[in-house]
Amino acid sequence: MTRTASTPVYSAASAAAPVLATGAALAVLALGLPLAGPAATLGACAAILLFGLPHGALDLRLLTQKAPVARLALYLGLATAMLLVWRAAPVMALVLFLVMAVVHFAEDWAALDEPFLAHGLAGGLLAAPGLLHLDELHGLFAALAGEAEAALLGDALRLAAPVGLALALVGLAALVRRGEQALAAATGAALTGLVVLPPAVGFALYFGLLHSPLHLAAEMPGEAAARRRVWMGAILPMTGLSLLIALALARLETRPTVGETAIAATFMVLSILTTPHMLAPRLIARLEVLRPKLGGDTPLVRRTRR
Ligand SMILES: CC1=C(/C=C/C(C)=C/C=C/C(C)=C/C=O)C(C)(C)CCC1
Numbered sequence: 190m191t192r193t194a195s196t197p198v199y200s201a202a203s204a205a206a207p208v209l210a211t212g213a214a215l216a217v218l219a220l221g222l223p224l225a226g227p228a229a230t231l232g233a234c235a236a237i238l239l240f241g242l243p244h245g246a247l248d249l250r251l252l253t254q255k256a257p258v259a260r261l262a263l264y265l266g267l268a269t270a271m272l273l274v275w276r277a278a279p280v281m282a283l284v285l286f287l288v289m290a291v292v293h294f295a296e297d298w299a300a301l302d303e304p305f306l307a308h309g310l311a312g313g314l315l316a317a318p319g320l321l322h323l324d325e326l327h328g329l330f331a332a333l334a335g336e337a338e339a340a341l342l343g344d345a346l347r348l349a350a351p352v353g354l355a356l357a358l359v360g361l362a363a364l365v366r367r368g369e370q371a372l373a374a375a376t377g378a379a380l381t382g383l384v385v386l387p388p389a390v391g392f393a394l395y396f397g398l399l400h401s402p403l404h405l406a407a408e409m410p411g412e413a414a415a416r417r418r419v420w421m422g423a424i425l426p427m428t429g430l431s432l433l434i435a436l437a438l439a440r441l442e443t444r445p446t447v448g449e450t451a452i453a454a455t456f457m458v459l460s461i462l463t464t465p466h467m468l469a470p471r472l473i474a475r476l477e478v479l480r481p482k483l484g485g486d487t488p489l490v491r492r493t494r495r
C-alpha cells in the first residue's frame with residue numbers, strides 16, 4: 190500500500206476492535222463479574238499467546254531472506270541467552286524484559302516522529318497498572334520470576350505511572366494533532382484498559398488488538414496469494430512452535446497454582462522471543478555495514494510507518 194504523508198497509518202476499522210473490546214471488558218467489570226480471577230487470567234494468557242505470537246512469527250520470513258543459517262543462529266542465540274538469564278537471575282530478566290518492551294512498543298507510535306513521546310506512550314502503558322492494581326502487579330511479578338523480591342518491580346511501576354501516564358496523554362494529543370485519530374482512539378482504549386482492567390486482561394487487549402495487528406499490517410505483503418503463503422508457511426508453524434515452547438516452559442517453571450504457572454510460561458515465552466524479535470533486526474542492520482554477506486538489502490528494521 191502506498192501512503193502519502195497525510196494518510197493515517199491506522200484505519201478507523203482497525204481501531205474498532207480494541208475500542209469495542211475494551212468497552213465490553215469495562216462493561217463486564219462494571220457488572221461485577223470477576224476479571225481478575227483464575228479463569229479470566231488463564232483466558233488472558235491464552236489470548237496473549239494466540240493473538241500476539243503471530244506477529245513475531247513474521248520474523249522468520251525476514252530472517253531467511255538472506256544468509257538464513259547465520260541469521261537463524263543469531264536469532265536462536267539471542268533467545269537462548271534470554272532463557273539463561275531467566276534461569277540464572279529472574280529479577281534481572283524481568284527488568285530487562287520491561288526495558289526491552291518500552292523500546293519495542295515505542296515502535297507502535299513511530300508515526301508520531303517524536304521518539305520521546307513514543308517511548309512515553311510505551312512506558313505509560315506498561316506502568317499504568319501500577320496506579321490502581323498494585324497488589325495484582327506484586328502477585329503477577331512474583332509468579333513470573335518465581336521470587337517474592339520481584340514484587341518490588343510493581344512498586345517501580347507505581348512510581349513511574351504518574352509521569353508515564355502524563356507523557357502518554359501528551360502523546361495522545363500529538364497523535365490527534367497529526368491526524369492519527371484512529372491510532373489515538375485505539376491507544377486511548379489500551380491506556381484506559383491498562384489503568385482500569387486487571388493487568389493481564391488490559392495487556393492482552395493492547396497486545397492482541399493493537400500491537401500485533403499494527404506489526405502484521407506493516408510487514409504483510411499486499412497480494413492475497415502471498416499473504417496466504419505467509420500465513421501457512423511462516424505464521425501458523427511458528428506460532429505452533431512458540432506454543433510448544435510455552436508448554437515446555439510451563440513444565441519447567443512450575444508455580445504453586447495453575448494460574449501462576451500460566452503467567453510464568455506466557456510472559457517468559459514472550460520475553461524469550463522478544464529478545465531476538467527486537468534485537469536481531471537491529472544487529473543485522475549494524476552487521477550489514479561490517480559484513481555485507483550477513484546483512485543485505487532487506488529492510489529488517491521496521492521503518493516509521495509514514
Ligand atoms: C508481565 C506483566 C506486564 C509486562 C509485560 C511485558 C513487559 C510484555 C512485553 C511483551 C513484548 C515486548 C512483546 C513483543 O512483541 C504488565 C503488562 C506490566 C502487567 C502484567 C504482567
Ligand SMILES: [Fe+2]
Nearest residue numbers: 244293404466
Ligand atoms: Fe512485537
